[in-house]
Amino acid sequence: xxxxxxxxxxxxxxxxxxxxxxxxxxxxxxxxxxxxxxxxxxxxxxxxxxxxxxxxxxxxxxxxxxxxxxxxxxxxxxxxxxxxxxxxxxxxxxxxxxxxxxxxxxxxxxxxxxxxxxxxxxxxxxxxxxxxxxxxxxxxxxxxxxxxxxxxxxxxxxxxxxxxxxxxxxxxxxxxxxxxxxxxxxxxxxxxxxxxxxxxxxxxxxxxxxxxxxxxxxxxxxxxxxxxxxxxxxxxxxxxxxxxxxxxxxxxxxxxxxxxxxxxxxxxxxxxxxxxxxxxxxxxxxxxxxxxxxxxxxxxxxxxxxxxxxxxxxxxxxxxx
Amino acid sequence: xxxxxxxxxxxxxxxxxxxxxxxxxxxxxxxxxxxxxxxxxxxxxxxxxxxxxxxxxxxxxxxxxxxxxxxxxxxxxxxxxxxxxxxxxxxxxxxxxxxxxxxxxxxxxxxxxxxxxxxxxxxxxxxxxxxxxxxxxxxxxxxxxxxxxxxxxxxxxxxxxxxxxxxxxxxxxxxxxxxxxxxxxxxxxxxxxxxxxxxxxxxxxxxxxxxxxxxxxxxxxxxxxxxxxxxxxxxxxxxxxxxxxxxxxxxxxxxxxxxxxxxxxxxxxxxxxxxxxxxxxxxxxxxxxxxxxxxxxxxxxxxxxxxxxxxxxxxxxxxxx
Numbered sequence: 001x002x003x004x005x006x007x008x009x010x011x012x013x014x015x016x017x018x019x020x021x022x023x024x025x026x027x028x029x030x031x032x033x034x035x036x037x038x039x040x041x042x043x044x045x046x047x048x049x050x051x052x053x054x055x056x057x058x059x060x061x062x063x064x065x066x067x068x069x070x071x072x073x074x075x076x077x078x079x080x081x082x083x084x085x086x087x088x089x090x091x092x093x094x095x096x097x098x099x100x101x102x103x104x105x106x107x108x109x110x111x112x113x114x115x116x117x118x119x120x121x122x123x124x125x126x127x128x129x130x131x132x133x134x135x136x137x138x139x140x141x142x143x144x145x146x147x148x149x150x151x152x153x154x155x156x157x158x159x160x161x162x163x164x165x166x167x168x169x170x171x172x173x174x175x176x177x178x179x180x181x182x183x184x185x186x187x188x189x190x191x192x193x194x195x196x197x198x199x200x201x202x203x204x205x206x207x208x209x210x211x212x213x214x215x216x217x218x219x220x221x222x223x224x225x226x227x228x229x230x231x232x233x234x235x236x237x238x239x240x241x242x243x244x245x246x247x248x249x250x251x252x253x254x255x256x257x258x259x260x261x262x263x264x265x266x267x268x269x270x271x272x273x274x275x276x277x278x279x280x281x282x283x284x285x286x287x288x289x290x291x292x293x294x295x296x297x298x299x300x301x302x303x304x305x306x307x308x309x310x311x312x313x314x315x316x317x318x319x320x321x
Numbered sequence: 322x323x324x325x326x327x328x329x330x331x332x333x334x335x336x337x338x339x340x341x342x343x344x345x346x347x348x349x350x351x352x353x354x355x356x357x358x359x360x361x362x363x364x365x366x367x368x369x370x371x372x373x374x375x376x377x378x379x380x381x382x383x384x385x386x387x388x389x390x391x392x393x394x395x396x397x398x399x400x401x402x403x404x405x406x407x408x409x410x411x412x413x414x415x416x417x418x419x420x421x422x423x424x425x426x427x428x429x430x431x432x433x434x435x436x437x438x439x440x441x442x443x444x445x446x447x448x449x450x451x452x453x454x455x456x457x458x459x460x461x462x463x464x465x466x467x468x469x470x471x472x473x474x475x476x477x478x479x480x481x482x483x484x485x486x487x488x489x490x491x492x493x494x495x496x497x498x499x500x501x502x503x504x505x506x507x508x509x510x511x512x513x514x515x516x517x518x519x520x521x522x523x524x525x526x527x528x529x530x531x532x533x534x535x536x537x538x539x540x541x542x543x544x545x546x547x548x549x550x551x552x553x554x555x556x557x558x559x560x561x562x563x564x565x566x567x568x569x570x571x572x573x574x575x576x577x578x579x580x581x582x583x584x585x586x587x588x589x590x591x592x593x594x595x596x597x598x599x600x601x602x603x604x605x606x607x608x609x610x611x612x613x614x615x616x617x618x619x620x621x622x623x624x625x626x627x628x629x630x631x632x633x634x635x636x637x638x639x640x641x642x
Contacts, residue, residue, distance in 0.1 A: 128474035152450065153448075158575050164568060164603070166489075167565065247485060252464075253574070254471070256473065285480040
């Protein structure tokens, strides 16, 4: 089968031609051109898919899936994201692709398709209940049961990144104090580094060239790698919060695997020991037998997961006939 | 169809004869006789079912379901609960019933069958994603998707009652500090009342007749009803923790309904205002549109839910043929 998966971000789009076994046959990468407006941007993406198909000598598609920077309504295919897709009104992303290629088009948000990609071909292979935790600017969680995204009855996805872990913690835009994201995201780490470590005569200050605004989680990890103790202690604290969030995800969703993704997950080996110690400490009720896995497909997870959506839709319509 | 549901507790067993529409045709209630050993106890329960069937002039069953005080392995039908069923070795509860009545027997723990009962015929009717929260001695949570209990890939049920809400909180036997149960169960409320309110010259002390060990959550609610301010403040604090646990359940499981059960739920109208205010405060990411429902079947939920398990098994085997 010839399936196309797109992962549409605010700046770039990734496209992959994938077969029914999940193998990528061809791929493309280019700007989203979001600032040129929805209609032009979509036309250019359609052309990108056409070029990919003709380059791979594929005359006909069986399905096309789209992951896009949310929120997106999977039922209607309408994306409403005025932040990342600046200037776009609520836009039906599905119909133009369906008309251009004459196939059913399935749409979901980028976090969900990435999780599906990891479940199908990456670090989540074989998992029955997968929690993919993406820690970067924020904390996003996708939960999959047998590869299907769990969502609210009305289609909304979960917000496990905003569960409360410490009501005495700092306020978040979500309305809570001490939610997971405000305690353990890359943003949180940078914020705490700036406010708590700047006055130390430490490595961090040198690495930032004396400019407080340059302090972020990346510099903090660099400082810790150089042996800076306060930097290391702050990272350990963050790891403890990451662990506690996983504990709660374990007791509510009962995953058989955690797949860690996003910027902070690149430092998983630095964080792993503390995170796993927290899971161990809380293993009385929920046994700790789930080693943390790092996402293995990287940016490729999105298009592959989107292609899997297309495959499922194609199989379902085949069964219906 | 003639379906029998049993709810087997440590002291009593409830049996109901239920039709495929969920209507109870006949019911019985008696001692479990757990202390007489597993084999005798089971024989007596089988006799109880026989008496119920002959009294209702039902010659033949289509299915039988059992809810039992856990832990129970739903796959093997083996219950392993040396606490509530004192002296029982791990016991196959399924085979004796299957042999006695010649029908498929389905087994699950009592919390799960009660949730299924509420979903089928009670306060959870029509819910797609139901979270039933039982607050009493502890906090137990059952999560249902389309009436099916969500469980780990290996069959274990969740432990949402032990999610961590305040790492600075008191220690729990589960290994955590400040888990939901240790902050918001009836036991927690009694414990805090005893340690924090005893020295107040308040209503509580009078109600307890000067005996500290008599202080429990029931007396605390009585004191509050008499207008005792410290008692009221402590109950409000507990309601806030109940609310915060629901917030986290909302963000991780995305229920469309919360059904509240157990001893504390009997005071739901006293607690509701504070609980719903917490949900409201945290409604930025997960809209608050889920009024709390009180379980409506009471002790009847278990046998009805167990009968539903039997119905599902009968329908599934019918489809297989």
